[in-house]
Amino acid sequence: MAQLNKQRILLIIGGGIAAYKCLELIRRLRDHGASVRCVMTRAAQQFVTPLSVGALSNERVLTDLFDLDDEREIGHIRLSRDADLIVVAPATADLLAKMAGGHAADLATAVLMATDKAILVAPAMNPLMWSHAATRRNVALLQADGIHFVGPNAGEMAERGEAGVGRMAEPAEILAAIAAQLAGRVIAGALAGRRVLVTAGPTHEPIDPVRYIVNRSSGKQGYAIAAAAAALGADVTLVSGPVGLADPSGVRVVRVETAAQMLAATTAALPADLAIFAAAVADWRVANAADEKIKKGAKAPLPKLDLVENPDILKTIAHLPPSQRPSLVIGFAAETENVIEHARKKRKSKGCDWIVANDVSPETGIMGGNRNTVHIVTADGVEDWPEMDKDKVAEALVARAAAHLAATTGKA
Numbered sequence: 535m536a537q538l539n540k541q542r543i544l545l546i547i548g549g550g551i552a553a554y555k556c557l558e559l560i561r562r563l564r565d566h567g568a569s570v571r572c573v574m575t576r577a578a579q580q581f582v583t584p585l586s587v588g589a590l591s592n593e594r595v596l597t598d599l600f601d602l603d604d605e606r607e608i609g610h611i612r613l614s615r616d617a618d619l620i621v622v623a624p625a626t627a628d629l630l631a632k633m634a635g636g637h638a639a640d641l642a643t644a645v646l647m648a649t650d651k652a653i654l655v656a657p658a659m660n661p662l663m664w665s666h667a668a669t670r671r672n673v674a675l676l677q678a679d680g681i682h683f684v685g686p687n688a689g690e691m692a693e694r695g696e697a698g699v700g701r702m703a704e705p706a707e708i709l710a711a712i713a714a715q716l717a718g719r720v721i722a723g724a725l726a727g728r729r730v731l732v733t734a735g736p737t738h739e740p741i742d743p744v745r746y747i748v749n750r751s752s753g754k755q756g757y758a759i760a761a762a763a764a765a766l767g768a769d770v771t772l773v774s775g776p777v778g779l780a781d782p783s784g785v786r787v788v789r790v791e792t793a794a795q796m797l798a799a800t801t802a803a804l805p806a807d808l809a810i811f812a813a814a815v816a817d818w819r820v821a822n823a824a825d826e827k828i829k830k831g832a833k834a835p836l837p838k839l840d841l842v843e844n845p846d847i848l849k850t851i852a853h854l855p856p857s858q859r860p861s862l863v864i865g866f867a868a869e870t871e872n873v874i875e876h877a878r879k880k881r882k883s884k885g886c887d888w889i890v891a892n893d894v895s896p897e898t899g900i901m902g903g904n905r906n907t908v909h910i911v912t913a914d915g916v917e918d919w920p921e922m923d924k925d926k927v928a929e930a931l932v933a934r935a936a937a938h939l940a941a942t943t944g945k946a
């Protein structure tokens with residue numbers, strides 16, 4: 535995870551059973567090149583020792599707001615500003631309440647109040663504590679304040695016989711959430727001078743002049759990606775199927791209806807440095823689409839639709855000769871089962887570089903919703919990103935792509 539290299543993480547450890555997982559988190563962060571400075575609350579020290587935390591982080595562990603030496607050497611204000619990201623794990627019910635209430639009576643809460651940096655919290659608590667009305671209120675307040683969350687997950691609690699939502703996210707998930715947060719912090723202009731092509735929305739495949747086949751894609755994720763790329767200075771063309779969204783500012787929008795039109799518009803928009811195919815292109819079209827409205831009549835036979843396969847836009851662009859192929863081709867895989875397995879196969883069969891995979895079964899609410907949980911499948915493996923707003927997924931994806939282009943094509 536290139537996003538973690540040389541990043542400074544301030545890890546605030548709260549007083550919950552899950553504190554032991556922080557030891558693994560610290561180790562993984564350092565393996566990826568991040569430096570980790572830890573603040574432990576008084577309660578946290580009941581669960582893991584500052585000695586273990588200090589040994590793994592290779593940094594002095596800070597515990598006391600009123601420690602004269604620490605305050606002279608680092609100071610709680612500098613501590614809160616020196617980091618690239620502040621992570622609270624485990625975020626106990628008590629710590630969330632203090633954060634929501636603006637408390638600052640100990641080092642952990644004072645640092646959280648004094649910071650101007652992004653904060654990611656990994657809650658961990660008994661399911662009844664998590665579902666308690668007070669915690670619900672505190673979480674809503676913190677989310678409204680812009681605090682980012684990873685987890686909690688559903689599952690068995692450390693206490694025997696207790697299960698439900700409240701388990702802290704696993705270290706690997708927290709690591710991915712940290713990487714996604716840091717990827718979103720790229721410098722303005724990271725895509726200046728780059729041409730970016732994005733497809734979005736569904737396609738409409740006519741049955742007759744008034745009827746068509748469609749899918750549930752809203753286009754929100756693709757539009758957010760186009761906006762995020764434009765915000766980083768790219769020259770963006772968005773080829774969009776029919777959606778009810780406003781054009782993202784600073785983006786050239788080409789409107790199409792069918793898959794065949796989308797392929798033509800996509801090809802016409804080349805060359806591009808980066809191509810992201812977020813559209814849900816219909817796999818089939820009606821071969822015998824009627825020129826006139828098909829009439830319904832008591833005596834008329836039921837119409838029969840002959841389906842033929844549509845062109846595969848992602849595969850076509852990914853297989854262009856190197857002189858025409860975008861340097862980085864990213865496809866989306868919306869699946870309702872075996873998401874990662876299908877995405878891995880799709881990456882190979884389409885010849886694209888990355889696949890952004892997500893589970894769009896109706897219970898996820900992703901299709902048409904504002905949030906998304908994605909997995910980034912590359913030649914190197916799979917990154918599981920936490921659930922985020924589609925805007926945040928877009929920012930993180932585009933930032934990751936910008937970093938990849940800078941590293942592989944030599945252009946800054």
Ligand SMILES: Cc1cc2nc3c(=O)[nH]c(=O)nc-3n(C[C@H](O)[C@H](O)[C@H](O)COP(=O)(O)O)c2cc1C
Nearest residue numbers: 548549550551575577578626627628629658659660
């Ligand atoms: C054995 C034990 C386990 C606990 N686990 C949790 C926990 O997982 N989550 C939580 O919110 N509180 C938990 N608590 C309660 C917290 O330790 C307590 O509310 C503490 O004041 C939180 O301190 P903090 O604000 O420094 O995190 C636990 C307490 C005990 C005795």
